[in-house]
Amino acid sequence: MGDILIVDDERDIRELIGDILEDEGYTTRLAGNSNEAMAEINGEPPALMILDIWLKDSKMDGIDILKTVKRDNPDIPVVIISGHGNIEIAVAAIKQGAYDFIEKPFNIDQLLVVIRRAMETSRLRRENQSLKRREVQAAEMIGESPAFRTLAAQLDKVTKSNGRVMLTGPAGSGKEVAARYIHAKSNRATAPFVTVNCAGVAPETMEETLFGRETADRGVEPGLLEQAHGGVVYFDEVADMPSGTQSKILRVLVDQQFTRVGGTDRVRVDLRVISSTNRDLETEIAAGRFRQELFHRLNVVPIAVPSLEDRREDIPRLARHFIEACHKSQGLPQRDLSDEAVALLQTMVWPGNVRQLKNLVERVLILGDGSGPIEARELPQEAPRDDDGGDRVVLSGTLATMPLREAREAFEREYLLTQINRFGGNISRTASFVGMERSALHRKLKSLGVVTSAKGGARIAHVDDVDDEDEPAEARRVG
Numbered sequence: 001m002g003d004i005l006i007v008d009d010e011r012d013i014r015e016l017i018g019d020i021l022e023d024e025g026y027t028t029r030l031a032g033n034s035n036e037a038m039a040e041i042n043g044e045p046p047a048l049m050i051l052d053i054w055l056k057d058s059k060m061d062g063i064d065i066l067k068t069v070k071r072d073n074p075d076i077p078v079v080i081i082s083g084h085g086n087i088e089i090a091v092a093a094i095k096q097g098a099y100d101f102i103e104k105p106f107n108i109d110q111l112l113v114v115i116r117r118a119m120e121t122s123r124l125r126r127e128n129q130s131l132k133r134r135e136v137q138a139a140e141m142i143g144e145s146p147a148f149r150t151l152a153a154q155l156d157k158v159t160k161s162n163g164r165v166m167l168t169g170p171a172g173s174g175k176e177v178a179a180r181y182i183h184a185k186s187n188r189a190t191a192p193f194v195t196v197n198c199a200g201v202a203p204e205t206m207e208e209t210l211f212g213r214e215t216a217d218r219g220v221e222p223g224l225l226e227q228a229h230g231g232v233v234y235f236d237e238v239a240d241m242p243s244g245t246q247s248k249i250l251r252v253l254v255d256q257q258f259t260r261v262g263g264t265d266r267v268r269v270d271l272r273v274i275s276s277t278n279r280d281l282e283t284e285i286a287a288g289r290f291r292q293e294l295f296h297r298l299n300v301v302p303i304a305v306p307s308l309e310d311r312r313e314d315i316p317r318l319a320r321h322f323i324e325a326c327h328k329s330q331g332l333p334q335r336d337l338s339d340e341a342v343a344l345l346q347t348m349v350w351p352g353n354v355r356q357l358k359n360l361v362e363r364v365l366i367l368g369d370g371s372g373p374i375e376a377r378e379l380p381q382e383a384p385r386d387d388d389g390g391d392r393v394v395l396s397g398t399l400a401t402m403p404l405r406e407a408r409e410a411f412e413r414e415y416l417l418t419q420i421n422r423f424g425g426n427i428s429r430t431a432s433f434v435g436m437e438r439s440a441l442h443r444k445l446k447s448l449g450v451v452t453s454a455k456g457g458a459r460i461a462h463v464d465d466v467d468d469e470d471e472p473a474e475a476r477r478v479g
Contacts, residue, residue: 002119003027005046007037007065008081009056013104017050020108021115034060038068045073048118050111051098053082053089063096070097070220071267075125077118081106095219141181142321143314147306151178154303159185164253166298167276169305172355175276176236178305183232188272191231194224199240206245207261214263225258225269235275238298239284246291253297273298276305308350308357316342318354322361332365340376340401347400348379376401413448416441417461425452425459 004026008014011032018028029046031037033055040046049069053062060068066078080093083104090101099118102111141152158165159182167175176195183193201209212223225233235241241249252258257268275298284290308315319337327334337345350356364378399407416434423429431441445451451464 002047003029003044004048004050004115005029005031005037005040006050007031007034007055007062008050008052009033009054009058010052013052017111020112024112026115034058034065037065041069041073041076045076047076047122048115049076049078050115051078051080053080053093063092066093066096066098067220067265071265074222074226075122077122079111079114079118081111095217097220140321141177142318143311144317145311145313147311148314151303151305155181156185158182158301158303160187162272164272164298164300165274166281166300166302167274167305168302169276169278170307170353171278172353173305173307174354175278175305176234177354178303179232179234179274179276182274183272186232186272188231192228193232193234194228195234195236196224197236199237203242203244206242207248210245210249211258211260212263212267213261220260220263223260225252225271226260226267228271229269230271232272232274235273235298237277238275239277239279239281239290243289243291246294250291250294250297253294308353312346315345315357318357319345319361322358323365326362326365330362332362333368333371335365335368335371336373338373338375341374341379343401344376344379409448412444413450413463416445416448416450417463420450420452420461425461427452 004021006014006017006021006028008017009032014030014032018030021028029040031040035058037051038060041049051062051065055061055065062080062082066080069076069078074097077099078097080090080098080101081104082089082101093101099121100114102114141148141155143149143152155178165179165182167178169175180193183189196210198206208221208223210223210225212226213221215221248258252269253273256270257266259266281290281295281299285292285295316337319342323332323334323337326332345357352359360380364374368374368378399410402410416430419430419434420427423433427441428438431438434441436444449464450461452459452461454460
């Protein structure tokens, strides 16, 4: 049922409790002083401890042992017993992390109830942690493009080591997924994966968040580093870490230990560190915003995570993955993608990268009005921006889904309509601007079905409606 360590300086008491618990099916170990207790704990941590507050001829009393256990083995439930109990002692024990406090002489049935509850609470906590870890392990890397294969190959090389990894790439490109992939494939896969959102924690609370704190009224409150003990701590957007915290994290990386805020005990941790950033850290160093020593400690293995635009081949597969995920998690329709929708997705600009694609898929599934394939008309048609700042023309709307001939005609039609209307219907000025002879422009407009007509005192270009027989012939001429 469970391994219970009984620590009491009275031999009769510890042996009596041991006999009773063994009759109930538990395995027990006995210790009469703090040295014996710590030797048992360090040899093999028990599933639960029954701990007397007052221990004769011992270097440590029960509260000292409790503090040490909760520092190094926080998952062990500890039940405090004492023949000199009072409210102050009980409160102090609970603040230091004890599960419960029982005063001697105690009722055996009461003790058994407390032990069962403590063991059940510990079991549920372990199951909850196990479920969270399975979620971490389920983080999938999706893709087959050359850029993706290069990334996956680099990640696979670092999974079996404990080397610190620095993931760089634009926001939303999947840096955390890459970090979780490293964790899930490593020998720490069953240990915690703890994320530190450096941009989301206020500078004044960052140290308490990382290192935890000790106060008289609330006792020990473990920080994220302590929670990650044995596993991976992931510093998301590490460039946003406050400068004061950077020096302390640097010391943790060197010593693998730290002191909680307000405390004096040194807390030892075994951590693998993975960091990420969407900034150029060398520029941040030059500007005095990031410590160069910390950069060198974190940047042992630099890995670049490509943007979505660098792996457009993966967009259909990613989109279908998100469709299936939304179906499983939210019950949204499991729709396919039409060829036109795929073509449009692959030609859109993605400043938000994979995260933007995921959000778009979810929005379309929520607002969609059918269960058939997602069509191009359901996707956003707004003109994207060209973030490159160069001369590249970015296709938008359904233009990207057309064959070359149709796309060229559609582009020419829209382009010339825009230019004619820009010059108030003046064909001569339009021809001069677009670099065509007036007669050649007339022929082109005729082939494209573009005409001008008077409207509100100005001439407006539009596409000729051949079915509108009521329109006068002169209104359909150009020029």
